[in-house]
Amino acid sequence: MNNYGVSNGDSNVHEKQVEGNDHCENGDGSNGVILGVDGGATSTVCVCIPSFSSSKTLPYPLPILGRAVSGCSNHNSVGVTVHISYPTENAARDTLEEVMAEALSKSGSDWSAVHAVCLGVSGVNHPTDQERILNWLREIFPSHVKLYVQNDAVAALASGTMGKLHGCVLIAGTGCISYGFAEDGREARASGAGPVLGDWGSGYGIAAKALTAVIRAHDGRGPQTMLTNKILKALSLSSPDELIGWTYADPSWARIAALVPEVVSCAEACDQVATKILVDAAQDLALSVKAVVQRLQLCGEDGNGSFPVVMVGGVLEANRTWDIGKEVVKCIQQQFPGAHPITPQVEPAVGAALLARNFLMKESTENYHS
Amino acid sequence: MNNYGVSNGDSNVHEKQVEGNDHCENGDGSNGVILGVDGGATSTVCVCIPSFSSSKTLPYPLPILGRAVSGCSNHNSVGVTVHISYPTENAARDTLEEVMAEALSKSGSDWSAVHAVCLGVSGVNHPTDQERILNWLREIFPSHVKLYVQNDAVAALASGTMGKLHGCVLIAGTGCISYGFAEDGREARASGAGPVLGDWGSGYGIAAKALTAVIRAHDGRGPQTMLTNKILKALSLSSPDELIGWTYADPSWARIAALVPEVVSCAEACDQVATKILVDAAQDLALSVKAVVQRLQLCGEDGNGSFPVVMVGGVLEANRTWDIGKEVVKCIQQQFPGAHPITPQVEPAVGAALLARNFLMKESTENYHS
Numbered sequence: 001m002n003n004y005g006v007s008n009g010d011s012n013v014h015e016k017q018v019e020g021n022d023h024c025e026n027g028d029g030s031n032g033v034i035l036g037v038d039g040g041a042t043s044t045v046c047v048c049i050p051s052f053s054s055s056k057t058l059p060y061p062l063p064i065l066g067r068a069v070s071g072c073s074n075h076n077s078v079g080v081t082v083h084i085s086y087p088t089e090n091a092a093r094d095t096l097e098e099v100m101a102e103a104l105s106k107s108g109s110d111w112s113a114v115h116a117v118c119l120g121v122s123g124v125n126h127p128t129d130q131e132r133i134l135n136w137l138r139e140i141f142p143s144h145v146k147l148y149v150q151n152d153a154v155a156a157l158a159s160g161t162m163g164k165l166h167g168c169v170l171i172a173g174t175g176c177i178s179y180g181f182a183e184d185g186r187e188a189r190a191s192g193a194g195p196v197l198g199d200w201g202s203g204y205g206i207a208a209k210a211l212t213a214v215i216r217a218h219d220g221r222g223p224q225t226m227l228t229n230k231i232l233k234a235l236s237l238s239s240p241d242e243l244i245g246w247t248y249a250d251p252s253w254a255r256i257a258a259l260v261p262e263v264v265s266c267a268e269a270c271d272q273v274a275t276k277i278l279v280d281a282a283q284d285l286a287l288s289v290k291a292v293v294q295r296l297q298l299c300g301e302d303g304n305g306s307f308p309v310v311m312v313g314g315v316l317e318a319n320r321t322w323d324i325g326k327e328v329v330k331c332i333q334q335q336f337p338g339a340h341p342i343t344p345q346v347e348p349a350v351g352a353a354l355l356a357r358n359f360l361m362k363e364s365t366e367n368y369h370s
Numbered sequence: 371m372n373n374y375g376v377s378n379g380d381s382n383v384h385e386k387q388v389e390g391n392d393h394c395e396n397g398d399g400s401n402g403v404i405l406g407v408d409g410g411a412t413s414t415v416c417v418c419i420p421s422f423s424s425s426k427t428l429p430y431p432l433p434i435l436g437r438a439v440s441g442c443s444n445h446n447s448v449g450v451t452v453h454i455s456y457p458t459e460n461a462a463r464d465t466l467e468e469v470m471a472e473a474l475s476k477s478g479s480d481w482s483a484v485h486a487v488c489l490g491v492s493g494v495n496h497p498t499d500q501e502r503i504l505n506w507l508r509e510i511f512p513s514h515v516k517l518y519v520q521n522d523a524v525a526a527l528a529s530g531t532m533g534k535l536h537g538c539v540l541i542a543g544t545g546c547i548s549y550g551f552a553e554d555g556r557e558a559r560a561s562g563a564g565p566v567l568g569d570w571g572s573g574y575g576i577a578a579k580a581l582t583a584v585i586r587a588h589d590g591r592g593p594q595t596m597l598t599n600k601i602l603k604a605l606s607l608s609s610p611d612e613l614i615g616w617t618y619a620d621p622s623w624a625r626i627a628a629l630v631p632e633v634v635s636c637a638e639a640c641d642q643v644a645t646k647i648l649v650d651a652a653q654d655l656a657l658s659v660k661a662v663v664q665r666l667q668l669c670g671e672d673g674n675g676s677f678p679v680v681m682v683g684g685v686l687e688a689n690r691t692w693d694i695g696k697e698v699v700k701c702i703q704q705q706f707p708g709a710h711p712i713t714p715q716v717e718p719a720v721g722a723a724l725l726a727r728n729f730l731m732k733e734s735t736e737n738y739h740s
Binding site for chain 2 (some may be wrong): 211244
């Protein structure tokens with residue numbers, strides 16, 4: 001059984017699962033907990049943190065009381081992998097309930113200790129999506145528990161800002177999205193609409209363009225490129241003709257996106273076609289962020305104001321000589337020099353938990369003043 | 371029961387189903403027939419024509435002895451609508467057998483009269499696809515019957531050239547492909563690889579770009595466009611946000627492609643975004659044809675030689691003020707002034723039947739000379 005210890009006072013907070021120290025209290029003397037859930041397309045992660053109900057400063061390292069992982073709880077994950085088989089609504093709800101129960105049990109806690117829950121989930125594009133998932137949570141928890149459902153991008157932003165909803169997050173994995181909040185609570189998003197609707201900076205978008213370039217070189221519509229040999233070798237195919245069968249045999253977006261490292265390798269070897277694909281992707285991703293920054297005026301009136309840009313996802317974390325993330329930042333900073341890139345130090349489920357804590361604190365402050 | 375009459379001597383041949391005139395003979399005195407099958411993504415059409423085994427000139431009007439229509443016989447229609455439910459291999463084979471039996475019965479003929487069969491089917495991208503479908507036909511027909519399986523584009527070319535395999539066909543409906551044959555039998559294709567692999571001139575490609583433009587205008591990444599109101603109205607949606615749910619609720623490519631008329635309307639009203647989408651699509655389609663023409667040297671050594679370009683599919687037959695087909699032809703003729711556009715006067719199944727006739731004639735000529 002994992003319990004929690006609390007240490008204090010450092011703003012540079014890191015995730016840490018604390019063991020031993022059986023059943024101690026929250027820093028404020030209460031035993032209340034908060035659950036943060038990351039409901040992704042392939043798995044569901046739930047973490048349990050103390051509710052720190054009265055402390056303004058987060059302890060360092062941030063105590064994770066319990067953590068549990070389960071299968072997909074996402075009933076209609078639009079924008080990432082819509083073509084894979086999703087659980088039915090009931091199965092998804094059951095998964096969600098189980099993963100929360102396990103995280104609570106590992107924390108040595110139970111349902112009665114829960115103060116708030118925040119679920120970050122992909123595919124929340126409309127208030128009706130949010131309402132449907134809130135209804136699931138309402139069936140599980142008593143009415144005094146505060147419940148929040150957010151797009152997974154909001155939880156990702158919070159994982160970079162330690163719960164504060166300010167700035168912009170850019171996620172570029174299989175799919176891509178940018179999502180931002182102004183200090184006054186206004187929010188805006190760009191991209192995140194899936195490949196049919198042109199998320200060309202996503203891992204899927206980059207890889208689909210690379211596959212297209214191979215086909216075009218093969219049938220005489222485009223220049224020759226190293227991508228041909230690189231991709232055929234990676235897929236153990238002998239001719240570009242066979243790419244058609246390969247592509248449609250299993251239309252999962254993640255399977256296509258897995259070819260991004262081959263594109264990066266070709267760009268590193270100075271292949272012009274691959275380089276253009278990555279430069280275009282970086283500009284497309286930067287454009288998403290810039291659209292959000294502009295609409296929310298995150299850069300202040302003079303355009304030079306400072307704001308965080310949280311960078312998340314495999315496309316941005318490539319850690320290669322040809323670094324897509326760096327190109328994106330360069331492109332954003334050309335227009336907005338105050339853009340400050342952040343790589344999150346905690347996982348999205350912790351971001352969701354910190355988000356719930358901040359919502360709770362905000363509500364209690366508002367109640368105090370009203 | 372439909373039977374056939376034969377008339378003679380006009381090279382400008384049209385399809386016509388002749389009635390009355392019970393059970394007459396072929397022009398050459400035999401009762402042999404040829405079956406042409408168009409195995410599309412949504413239906414299977416079979417026509418039965420006389421085999422005209424010794425006559426070089428096709429009669430006018432071309433006698434269609436019988437015609438039958440059935441459901442999809444296409445086991446893996448790649449490149450058009452891969453996301454819809456396909457019949458199992460057995461069900462597809464049964465459908466094919468039934469539609470041929472019905473066409474024969476309507477012709478007052480039977481299996482023993484069949485000289486040759488040609489099946490034009492989408493999704494034949496590789497010799498293994500061809501071999502698999504040939505095996506189905508071999509189980510149905512005795513060994514002396516000549517059997518041919520071709521990509522549906524080849525049957526479409528034949529429907530424009532009345533069976534002669536020379537020139538290039540461009541199909542642009544939900545998907546797109548160009549396919550060509552040189553006089554010496556060399557063949558080449560371009561595009562036809564489906565939306566993931568960049569068939570941007572297809573109906574799907576045009577509509578997906580239009581939907582993307584609406585999303586980009588909405589989230590601040592692109593200019594405002596008339597497409598927004600036009601498309602939302604056509605789909606009875608109230609906000610661009612709802613397009614995401616609409617798009618992925620049913621990922622059939624044909625459903626997306628059905629929005630092409632909205633894009634054409636906006637271009638006719640001088641919307642710049644819509645116009646650019648159509649101009650790009652026309653250039654992309656022309657590029658497919660030009661790649662094939664170049665590889666096969668259909669234009670002769672001086673580049674000015676004459677060759678047919680058979681134009682097929684909803685995108686090219688729009689019959690609107692903003693005429694995509696005309697733009698494509700203009701674009702091809704800028705490079706190859708000898709390109710001669712043809713709109714087929716007979717359906718693809720008849721093209722398949724004429725193809726079988728030409729293959730038969732060619733084989734008998736070769737046997738005669740050997």
